Amino acid sequence: MAFRGPKVWLWRWRRNPLKRRADAVEAWVLLATWVLTVLAGVLAGLTTARTVEQGMARERVEWRPVVALLAEQAPGTSDARSRTTTAEQVWAKVRWSARDGSTHTGQARVHPGSGVGTPVTVWTDPQGRLVTRPATPSEARTRATLVGGLAGVCAAFVPFVAGRALRSRLESRRIDQWGYEWARFGPLWGGRMRGTG
Structure with a gap:
């Protein structure tokens, strides 16, 4: 297990003769x-x-909101309860006129069982295409x-x-450098230690 001393904050920025x-x-x-x-x-x-x-x-x-008219009978059956919640709405074909007077058709959410010609409010962009409510x-x-x-x-x-990648590469390079220095000076240090014994 490697020994780790107390953590010293900003040690890389402090003056130290051992700092490389x-x-x-x-x-x-x-x-x-x-x-x-x-x-x-x-x-x-x-x-x-x-x-x-x-x-x-x-x-x-x-x-802009535009009033569209149902172009077909909406699927399902008409129910007073379903008209109060949007969760129970169904998709049906509607027809509306853009600002320039051109007629458009598309799919919109309507109450089940709504009849042909029922008015529905839809949102359109400047080109008259269907969009969601802003x-x-x-x-x-x-x-x-x-x-x-x-x-x-x-x-x-x-x-x-x-x-992180650059730091990892620097750390790997530093470890390699330590290994090189140890291989170079380790035998000299070991011989000096034996000589003092």
Whole structure:
């Protein structure tokens, strides 16, 4: 079992006659890794969150509710209870007119058993295509925070892994150097120890 003394904070930055150049390089690599990890994570997270929130704000401005009419009988049977919950809605073909007057058709969620010609509110983009209802400002903030956080973690992962790989390589090189120095000076040291006995 290897002996480990008490942990000394920032030992790579302290003056020490036994400190080698490799220790100083490793200290700078460690510092650069943490700085880049934090910067990459924060910048990517904030940029992504802002972009997502701006995109959703644009959707709230551009997407409009339109009254569409059922083009076919909706599957299922009409029930007063099912009209109160959206969980029991079914997909049916609807028809609506875009701002330019062109007619469009698509699938929308409607109450079961609704008849042909029943009005249904759908959301469309500026080109008249069906879209989902835009997110509210609070929903947009929550979604932007989640996506930004995920992007930040992913972006921070890259410099963190690169720094760990570089540090591992430096440590391997240092161990090889120790082995070389031990092979070179170990026999001299051992002979000196025998001579003093």
